[in-house]
Amino acid sequence: MTTVAVKPATMAQALTRALRDAMAADPSVHVMGEDVGALGGVFRVTDGLAKEFGETRCTDTPLAEAGILGTAVGMAMYGLRPVVEMQFDAFAYPAFEQLISHVSRMRNRTRGRMPLPITVRVPYGGGIGGVEHHSDSSEAYYMATPGLHVVTPATVADAYGLLRRSIASDDPVVFLEPKRLYWSKDSWNPEHPTDVEPIGRAVVRRTGRSATLITYGPSVPVCLEAAEAGQAEGWDLEVVDLRSLVPFDDETVCASVRRTGRAVVVHESGGFGGPGGEIAARVTERCFHHLEAPVLRVAGFDIPYPPPMLERHHLPGVDRILDAVARLQWEAEG
Amino acid sequence: MTTVAVKPATMAQALTRALRDAMAADPSVHVMGEDVGALGGVFRVTDGLAKEFGETRCTDTPLAEAGILGTAVGMAMYGLRPVVEMQFDAFAYPAFEQLISHVSRMRNRTRGRMPLPITVRVPYGGGIGGVEHHSDSSEAYYMATPGLHVVTPATVADAYGLLRRSIASDDPVVFLEPKRLYWSKDSWNPEHPTDVEPIGRAVVRRTGRSATLITYGPSVPVCLEAAEAGQAEGWDLEVVDLRSLVPFDDETVCASVRRTGRAVVVHESGGFGGPGGEIAARVTERCFHHLEAPVLRVAGFDIPYPPPMLERHHLPGVDRILDAVARLQWEAEG
């Protein structure tokens, strides 16, 4: 990590670079959404694309999310590869019908004759002091929709690699970008970006033997921090970054849990009906006899996302994660 | 059950009666939706209401689901109690933004000053030979949305009682009506309809000692059938009908599972990211040391709802349920 070319880049920069490289490599890639042109998007992820590729390749659309996704469907039918930006998570909801009733089903509906290679980029999650409707975590909705891939990066390198993979995918991908990691930095070389594994592979971010923290997106750094802090309390925690919720990498996750015998699922999204339920249930189904304790969940509360001044109470933090680890029935071990 | 007045009624008739009685009891109850007037709804659940209460109390709206729910929000703000009919499950998706961004949050947003007592009736599920988009089970979306109640009846009496309770609730309720049970019959006296317990109470429909089938809505009769069939194979199955997914009745469910030590969650909705994950996870969290086997799930496949001629393969049936029961690690017992 100390070669000359490598310098710190933010996740937002890596995403921009991924879009740029994808557009340069394939003229059928079109970026579209609200304010993605001259402004470069409210998070500047599409910065410079309209200038480099012209307004027909990076298009400011009218303000209508169903229209954006619906026209993207038509464009994909004609062989383009639209990359749609939803400005904030909650503003993807108007496009819900198009996403569920068409995007996720068109391939299946037509027996594979009309695949829809659409990437829907959705900035998600809280922690940026956003007012109401600007901090939702809606991954549970997408997970429950067969036909979609659901991908979310947690590192700068993954942001690049997974977005390239998503755009290249012949299936629709909901690409969830953790808002509060946009400005996270890492040493990363834009001229030689590392490729990542195909969509659907989780990765062990930290090995450990006491218990597994299963997590993704914005909660990955929090879990890594918790793992560090946990050392002081005698726990050696493994952290698995799912990277994609769909497909779900049972193999990597279960291998880890079988090793450690204990697991906590961590995410910002509300707990009830959230991703953690599915994850806990499938891990338990597959690893029951390896489990020393039930798989626990640390998640957002089952409430509408709080206002900025209260959000820190809602977001899973280090202490709450370690509290859950502490409840993993350690006495049962001895 | 043999008094003179009691005669068989269908679930659809009980629902109609509930609407009628609610409208008669409270002039602020307004029914609205597509074709709910002269036609009485495509399932005839609103039959006769426009005639009895006039078109302003039972209103055919323009064909726009977001508009229907959005105007219902405004009506509720002014003190009415709108009961909205969505024609089919998948046709509720256009109203998703209104539901998530407003209906579920208005009370919280205004610190209780602006509650929205709206009931959204959604015919859901398959088994009626409906073509694409007519057989979805979307309860996972609603469960993952804090601020909504999610209620679903499985019997004629519950259809009446739960709908009355839902309309009377000061919170928004997504009231899921199992399409294929509309024509299910039971002896029921419309003149003396039995009240049911408040929303949020599950009920044990059949007691048993071998394992608990946790289910709701359209899968309740299937589970009861499976329990009967299971007797031949030596299983004495308990069947819990959740009746409401939100609030979730942990008490009743866990009491049952602690008694039996084994559980299978059964629903039509897709398994991955579906209600069963949450249910299995929370039961496991609460009953881990009572469990002889992991909580298993029998659910729809993780595919778009199949065409009519193939749907029977998708829907959880008696055999698939008993297969799951058989996998509950019985050898571990001995």
Next chain:
Amino acid sequence: MTVMEQRGAYRPSPPPAWQPRTDPAPLLPDERPYRVLGTEAAAKADPELLRRLYTQLVRGRRYNAQATALTKQGRLAVYPSSTGQEACEVAAALALQERDWLFPSYRDTLAVIARGVDPVEALTLLRGDWHTGYDPHAHRVAPLSTPLATQLPHAVGLAHAARLKGDDVVALAMVGDGGTSEGDFHEALNFAAVWQAPVVFLVQNNGFAISVPLAKQTAAPSLAHKAVGYGMPGRLVDGNDAAAVHEVLSDAVRHAREGGGPTLVEAVTYRIEAHTNADDATRYRGDAEVDAWRDHDPILLLERELTDRGLLDEDIVRRAREDAETMAADLRDRMNRDPELDPMDLFDQVYAETTGQLREQRAMLRAELEAAQNDQREGGH
């Protein structure tokens, strides 16, 4: 800043940026639906075209009758008949070139087959063996769209993409009067106008959305008047006058092809049958209304015109009927065969590469089916 501090003199003037973006006058539809048959305009109509339309109308009506019969025999899950609306269905298909695209709504099976799709394949959705039977790319016909108005933005996107690629392709999208109330209608028309996409929107105003009459759907002078709000021309046409619909649509297609952008066409027609075979139309309308429309039948109108002008002899009529009967007999025969179904298909096209999870579920179903077969073979339960 107060007036005392302002620089320069105050000149009352209109808001600086404001100017009308288009002249509204040419966008407004005619006062009454445009007609050709029985009017002077008919003289200009191409006899060959009129005969072709006639043959297609007869065929279309026969198809509707046959499909409705098939519902009674349990061979179709449901059928939304377009009887009375054949002129719109047929003209929509005939106004397009082969390279163009059609975006039908769930009622538009006739337009789909008029475009060349196999009549049996066009019924797959309604028969229930799969969601779409034909290859959309083979005839450039999108799948029949069930969620109302959702196909409109698809048409816009496709037309826009074709234009970006430099291809000479127009998209024609069909929707009902009820569908115009959906947000997707609005968003699609707006995108089309802003992008000047080569797309034609055909609204079949057949008077009802299931049971809901137009008066409860809109208060607009006409549905065609909606066009001006998007900055595109709106055209109003008698939807039972096949020659008129064909002319108006052809004009709109040509206009789009030449870079003139989208057009909204409202065709005033009537749904003669119930909404579908499952519907009971007596609950919401009387016979008088239906009868009035029967007198304005699209086949009658065209037949009369052809007869008056000596363009229709018994021979043509007989051949049109025979043609229709042959199609109907073939449809009946082939629809009476059970389709071959493989439940394993449920899993194979959910994703480009079937996930491990779905492979597991596939294996489970296969095992179940084999077990059931074995049971049967052994005479078990």
Next chain:
Amino acid sequence: MTVMEQRGAYRPSPPPAWQPRTDPAPLLPDERPYRVLGTEAAAKADPELLRRLYTQLVRGRRYNAQATALTKQGRLAVYPSSTGQEACEVAAALALQERDWLFPSYRDTLAVIARGVDPVEALTLLRGDWHTGYDPHAHRVAPLSTPLATQLPHAVGLAHAARLKGDDVVALAMVGDGGTSEGDFHEALNFAAVWQAPVVFLVQNNGFAISVPLAKQTAAPSLAHKAVGYGMPGRLVDGNDAAAVHEVLSDAVRHAREGGGPTLVEAVTYRIEAHTNADDATRYRGDAEVDAWRDHDPILLLERELTDRGLLDEDIVRRAREDAETMAADLRDRMNRDPELDPMDLFDQVYAETTGQLREQRAMLRAELEAAQNDQREGGH
């Protein structure tokens, strides 16, 4: 049935059911935005009203400046300024009676305070201590709506409900030019027209939706032209002319109150500041455009009119400024105090009766906070 079999003679006739549902001509907006100030119409304007508008504009501009300053001090999470649009904001509030309802969008804090809501409570959403600070029923002001255009159907529903109950209540709903592209705009206007609900839609066309200029938002002659597609009148007005906006809105409100149904009003104005304090407007527009609009400033326009007619003396100007400064000082003071927050509030109004599940979560958070406090007390981490 062929022509040979038809009953009666064939009479070519228009489609039986068709007739225009409304006369489109009166629904169309004027060719240019309606103006009062600097024109002959100004003579008819009530001097008292003009002075009231003036005082409110000055106050509104001061509020915008103060709120923007508060963002720099970290006292607001974000602030979308309506500088340059004060005429619309103020006129919207003043055109309503006390019993009427206002449905503001997220930019309309000025309209909200002009309606009597406490200036601090109006900022709760943007400060970030809760999602809405005021009681919507107290001043009949709905919460500021963040998801664009979603508040429009609410206004329609409320107005409709009031009418059903026999109450004399009009709803006025505000939306931006960008918001008109959303499906909810379409559905709301359509419902309003079909129901003849007493509602007024005010579109503030301020030229931009964040960075997207109007030309990329619509190709319509004007946004007011959208009205005809719903069968309601469309009015076009100079949005920087407070007297004109007030007059047009008051007319529309009166029309609605008298049972005439909804009106769509487009007020042509301009967003002088960036979209919010977080925006960088230099990325998408130049100074020249902004400067042109500065010369068409709503306060300037009104001041000039008042001065010309001798209706404005130094005294009124001074009092307006003092009033504004007092308000600003009070706002600054109160906003500089940290709001009192109780994290337990997170759980208490999700449902009418807090569920067991939420009570558990509440208890967990309380325990955490107590533990943290104890830690702190003990000097622990």
